Amino acid sequence: MPVRNAYLSEIQALADKARDKRALYGPDLDLSRYTQHIERGKVESLESLSHQVKEAAILSGMNMKEENRSGSFLQIDQSVVYESLNKAYEGQLEMMSTPAALDKYDWLEEYYWKAVSADQDKYTAQAALNMTHGYFIRVFAHQKPQYPVQSCLLVAENYVSQNVHNVIIVEEGAELQVITGCTLSKSDAEGIHLGISEFYVKKGGKLMFTMIHNWADNFHVRPRTKVVVEEDGAFISNYVLLKPVKSIQAFPVAHLKGDRASAKFNTIVYGLKDSYIDLGSRIILEGKDTRGESIARTIAADESVIYSRGDLIAATRGYCLAHLDCRGILFSEKAKIFAIPELASHGSLKSELSHEASIGPISEEQVEYLMSRGISQEDAVSVITSGFLNLDIPYIPEFLDKNIKEVIKATAKEAL
Amino acid sequence: MLRTEDLWVSVGDRQVLKGVNFSMKYGEINVLFGPNGAGKTSFMMTLMGFPRYRVEQGKIFYKGEDITAYDIYERARLGLGVSFQRPPTVKGVTLKKMIEIINTNGADSAGVDAKIEKLNLGGHLERGLNDGFSGGEMKRSELLQLMIQRPDLVLIDEPESGVDIENIALVGEAINTLLGKDKVKDQTRGALIITHTGYILDFVNADKGYIVFDGNLLCRGNPRDILSEIKKHGYRRCAECR
Numbered sequence: 001m002p003v004r005n006a007y008l009s010e011i012q013a014l015a016d017k018a019r020d021k022r023a024l025y026g027p028d029l030d031l032s033r034y035t036q037h038i039e040r041g042k043v044e045s046l047e048s049l050s051h052q053v054k055e056a057a058i059l060s061g062m063n064m065k066e067e068n069r070s071g072s073f074l075q076i077d078q079s080v081v082y083e084s085l086n087k088a089y090e091g092q093l094e095m096m097s098t099p100a101a102l103d104k105y106d107w108l109e110e111y112y113w114k115a116v117s118a119d120q121d122k123y124t125a126q127a128a129l130n131m132t133h134g135y136f137i138r139v140f141a142h143q144k145p146q147y148p149v150q151s152c153l154l155v156a157e158n159y160v161s162q163n164v165h166n167v168i169i170v171e172e173g174a175e176l177q178v179i180t181g182c183t184l185s186k187s188d189a190e191g192i193h194l195g196i197s198e199f200y201v202k203k204g205g206k207l208m209f210t211m212i213h214n215w216a217d218n219f220h221v222r223p224r225t226k227v228v229v230e231e232d233g234a235f236i237s238n239y240v241l242l243k244p245v246k247s248i249q250a251f252p253v254a255h256l257k258g259d260r261a262s263a264k265f266n267t268i269v270y271g272l273k274d275s276y277i278d279l280g281s282r283i284i285l286e287g288k289d290t291r292g293e294s295i296a297r298t299i300a301a302d303e304s305v306i307y308s309r310g311d312l313i314a315a316t317r318g319y320c321l322a323h324l325d326c327r328g329i330l331f332s333e334k335a336k337i338f339a340i341p342e343l344a345s346h347g348s349l350k351s352e353l354s355h356e357a358s359i360g361p362i363s364e365e366q367v368e369y370l371m372s373r374g375i376s377q378e379d380a381v382s383v384i385t386s387g388f389l390n391l392d393i394p395y396i397p398e399f400l401d402k403n404i405k406e407v408i409k410a411t412a413k414e415a416l
Numbered sequence: 417m418l419r420t421e422d423l424w425v426s427v428g429d430r431q432v433l434k435g436v437n438f439s440m441k442y443g444e445i446n447v448l449f450g451p452n453g454a455g456k457t458s459f460m461m462t463l464m465g466f467p468r469y470r471v472e473q474g475k476i477f478y479k480g481e482d483i484t485a486y487d488i489y490e491r492a493r494l495g496l497g498v499s500f501q502r503p504p505t506v507k508g509v510t511l512k513k514m515i516e517i518i519n520t521n522g523a524d525s526a527g528v529d530a531k532i533e534k535l536n537l538g539g540h541l542e543r544g545l546n547d548g549f550s551g552g553e554m555k556r557s558e559l560l561q562l563m564i565q566r567p568d569l570v571l572i573d574e575p576e577s578g579v580d581i582e583n584i585a586l587v588g589e590a591i592n593t594l595l596g597k598d599k600v601k602d603q604t605r606g607a608l609i610i611t612h613t614g615y616i617l618d619f620v621n622a623d624k625g626y627i628v629f630d631g632n633l634l635c636r637g638n639p640r641d642i643l644s645e646i647k648k649h650g651y652r653r654c655a656e657c658r
Contacts, residue, residue: 373517
C-alpha cells in the first residue's frame with residue numbers, strides 16, 4: 001500500500017512555504033537556473049553504458065563488473081537507469097528507487113521526511129517539491145550482507161537539478177555497507193545536486209556509509225543528511241572530496257537516540273581551484289553511554305575556501321564521550337581554511353566532549369627528515385600529505401589512492 | 417672519505433661553527449664530545465645539509481666531491497646518513513611505509529624482516545614515525561631505517577640519550593651491524609658519533625675522538641683518553657687549550 005496522499009500533501013505544503021528560505025551556511029543559489037529535465041531508459045547492465053558515463057562512475061567508486069558488491073544502483077540526471085541486487089543477497093536486503101518504495105510501503109511515512117525537515121531551507125524544499133528519485137535500501141533484521149551496496153548518482157547534462165531523496169533502513173541487528181559516488185560525466189557541466197539522505201539504524205544495527213564526491217568547476221551541491229541511531233547501533237561515515245566544485249555546503253547530523261549508540265565521521269577534503277567548500281558533521285548524543293568521533297582532514301590549494309565545521313552536542317542524562325579532530329593544511333597563499341569546532345552540553349553533567357583543531361603548513365622538519373633518507377623534497381611532501389589524508393577507509397578503491405597522490409603531486413609544489 | 421675546510425656556519429644570527437677543519441678516512445669511527453651548545457649537532461646537521469645551518473664560508477668534501485651546495489637528499493643518495501637525537505613525529509607516515517620507501521628496490525625484503533626482528537620493532541610498523549615511541553624505540557627505529565638505507569658514512573647524534581642501560585647494548589650492536597663491523601670484509605663504512613656520556617664507547621670501537629668547543633674542533637686523540645680527561649676536569653680546560 002502506498003504512503004498516504006494526505007501525508008505527501010502535507011510535506012509539499014510545508015516545502016512550498018520554504019521555497020525561498022536561505023540556508024544557514026553557504027552561498028545562496030538561484031535554483032530557477034536549473035530547469036533541464038531529461039528522462040532516460042533503463043540499461044541491461046552497467047557494462048553497456050557509454051564510455052564517458054562508465055569512466056565517471058568508476059572514478060566515484062563504482063565497480064562496473066559488480067564484483068564484491070551486494071547490489072548496484074545508478075541514476076543519471078533524473079532517471080534511475082540501473083538497479084540490481086546480487087541474487088546471493090536476496091532475502092537479506094531490498095533496494096529500489098524511493099518513489100517506488102513510497103508506492104509500495106505505507107509505513108515509509110514514519111521515515112520519509114521525518115529526520116530531515118522539508119522546510120529546512122530552499123534546497124530541502126526543492127527536493128520535496130520536485131523529487132527526482134534517489135534510492136531506498138532496507139536490510140532486514142539480523143541480516144549482514146557480506147559486500148557493500150554501491151550507488152552512483154550521476155549528472156550528465158547542463159542545467160540539471162538532480163533532487164534525490166535517499167532512505168536507508170538498517171533493521172535490528174543488521175549490518176550494511178554502502179559506497180556511493182556522486183559525479184558528473186561532463187567536466188564543464190553546470191548544475192546542482194540536492195541530496196536528501198535519511199538513514200535509520202535500528203537497535204544493534206550498523207551502517208558504514210562511504211561517499212565519494214567528484215564534481216567540477218561549475219557545479220553546486222547541497223546535501224542534507226540526518227542519521228538516527230537507536231540503542232547499540234553504530235553509524236560510520238566516510239566522505240571524500242578530491243575534485244573542484246563551484247560550491248558545496250553540507251552539515252550531516254548523526255542523532256544518537258538510543259543508549260550505547262555510536263557515530264563516527266571521517267572527512268577528507270582537498271580544495272582545488274576556486275572551490276567553495278563548507279562541510280561539517282554534527283553528533284547529537286542523546287542516549288546514555290553514547291560515543292561520537294569526528295575526524296576531518298582538509299587541504300586547501302589554489303584559491304579554494306574551506307569551512308570545516310564540527311559540532312558535538314551532549315543531551316543525555318547519562319555518560320557520553322565524543323571527540324572532534326579537525327586539521328587543515330594550506331597549500332596556497334590564496335587559499336583559506338576556517339576550522340570551526342563547537343562543543344555543547346545541555347545539562348549533561350557526565351558528558352566528556354573534546355576537540356583539537358589545527359591549521360598549519362606542512363612541517364619543514366618532517367620534510368627534511370624524510371629527505372635525509374634520500375627522498376626528494378617533492379616526494380617527501382607527497383608522502384607526508386598522503387599520510388595526512390590517510391584515514392584507512394575500507395573499500396576505497398586503489399585508484400582513489402592513486403588519484404590522491406596525483407592531486408597532491410600537482411598542487412603540493414606551492415606548499416614548499 | 418669526508419673533509420671540511422674552514423667551515424663557518426650560522427643559524428639565524430648565531431655563529432655556530434667557526435672555521436672547522438676536519439677529515440676522516442673510509443671505515444673510521446670518530447667521536448665528538450663537547451658541552452651543550454658547543455656546535456656538535458650543528459656540525460652534523462651542516463654535513464647533512466639542513467638549510468637552517470647556513471654555510472657562510474668553507475667547503476665540505478665527501479668521497480672527493482664538493483657537496484657544500486648539495487641538497488639533503490642528494491647527500492643521502494651519495495651515501496651520507498643521519499640518526500637524529502630527537503627525530504620528529506610524522507603521524508601519517510608509518511614506519512612500515514618509510515621502510516618501503518627507503519627500500520625502493522624491494523629486493524632485500526627477507527633482510528628487512530630480519531633487521532626489524534633484530535631491532536625488536538615488529539610491533540611498531542603500523543605506527544606513525546616516532547609517534548609515541550620511547551627514547552630507545554626512536555633510536556632503534558633510526559638505526560633500522562639506516563640499516564636499510566645503508567649509507568657509507570653515518571652521523572649519529574647521541575645514540576644513548578633517552579635509552580635505558582639494557583637497550584644501550586642493543587643500540588651499540590645495531591651500530592656495529594650498520595657499519596659492518598660484525599663482518600670481516602666490508603669495513604669501509606664510517607661513523608661520526610656525538611656522545612655526552614661515552615657509554616656507547618663500551619660497545620663501539622671508536623678510532624678517534626674530538627672535543628667540540630665554541631664552534632670549533634679541539635683536542636684530537638684517543639676517544640677513551642679524551643673521555644677520561646673530561647670526566648676528571650670537565651670542559652674547563654678546553655677554554656685554556658684554544
